Amino acid sequence: MTRAELFQNIQQKESYLCVGLDTDIKKIPSHLLAAPDPIFEFNKIIIDATADLCVAYKPNIAFYEAQGPKGWESLEKTLAYIPKDIFTIADAKRGDIGNTSELYARTFFDYFNFDSVTVAPYMGADSVKPFLIKPDKWVILLALTSNPGSQDFQLISSENSKYLFEEVIQKSQQWATKEQLMYVIGATRTDYLQRVRALAPEHFFLVPGVGAQGGSLEEISRLGMNKQCGLLVNSARNIIYAGNGPDFAQQARQEARRMQQEMAEYLEKYLPV
């Protein structure tokens, strides 16, 4: 998917919502456990309930891997089920030497047909570039994450008085254009959001940490939005586990709807003209 197509979807749906498919067998409604593939069954119902309200789905790969080969199959079926006009993100946080990153790229782009993969920057250029070989596939690079541990290294100041996450954002722009590269910027780090936007004015940011982790959607939208919106705001637990009974799909839809309506308002208010 191209950046223009993504923006078009955002405008059409008045939404920049990404639904995180962090599907945990221990948390899904118990009446689904009798299905032959409960994880896929749950995802299918969640997708049916939210597809018109969101522009992206982000399966968290750890949740599928934890199920062994069966989890891999649930993921495969989930990807095949997601409507083709919705952007897909493999939240995998991979990154390894060139020949190994190449294989991860093959897995997520060729085998599963994801549009994008989250990648950790620590190993540098040759660990990221193998994910960039197809023009319609994206790298979403970790920059400033939403967890408390983001302070340990990402906020170290370099001798050039730049934070490590700023070095990551600047250097990585030599590797790919804004048509193939996004950044992960945690919703809990709005104190740095303007600084980040100045460094990457036209890039999309994937923003986790709204909801369960405490970030504010209004603040992110006000400080982070650019002319193509430039934001994909992820919500997982708050949507997919909004309910736990037979009406869980309705509850999920209601929460997704609530976020989409808030987003419609912010698009009206903050999208630069």
Added chain:
Amino acid sequence: MTRAELFQNIQQKESYLCVGLDTDIKKIPSHLLAAPDPIFEFNKIIIDATADLCVAYKPNIAFYEAQGPKGWESLEKTLAYIPKDIFTIADAKRGDIGNTSELYARTFFDYFNFDSVTVAPYMGADSVKPFLIKPDKWVILLALTSNPGSQDFQLISSENSKYLFEEVIQKSQQWATKEQLMYVIGATRTDYLQRVRALAPEHFFLVPGVGAQGGSLEEISRLGMNKQCGLLVNSARNIIYAGNGPDFAQQARQEARRMQQEMAEYLEKYLPV
């Protein structure tokens, strides 16, 4: 496995060799392709040919994931086949927010029963600690890697005049002891090896990059060995693809044997008394 047990194995086998099981379906001898599970078949033969010469096996998870659910099964069978007294490393380079790292830990430690996992430090403490909950399981943290991209961020100087990899080595020692924490130090970075050893005098280092990537075994051993050896030197392609015909197992054994004999010599020469 404990550090003492690992050192015992090193002394007994006169080896600190780790065999990298980077098993690529495109590179294994063609006569194996008729087997029901060619990847496991290949690993089984390699393990039989090298188990008395090495103290660790390191499957590179990317190679198994690239095969989909079948690859996951090959990995499971491989882990079950490795003799229990040999240390196992899931080379996965994971690292995510707490609840997600917890799931990765469950996958590699509970599902596959690995002894250790390689972890990327970028997301900080709460992305690493979930891998440390069992006292006999290890984190092998990326510090200074063997690839060219290691220069991009790992060698950034902080305002305290420390390299990022030094910050990683120092801070992470607050999270775990030397009984549960190792570091990845690339064999191509011998220029920094003494500096690293000074920061972590008693830790084990996992050293990739000998062979195909050009690092020198003699130099690593001379500069990096501590009283418990403190080194696991990985070799993958040079051993497992030493031959490609019907005698590939013999060829692999011969190369592993050559490295083990060199290691026996360095243990004699460089192990501090």
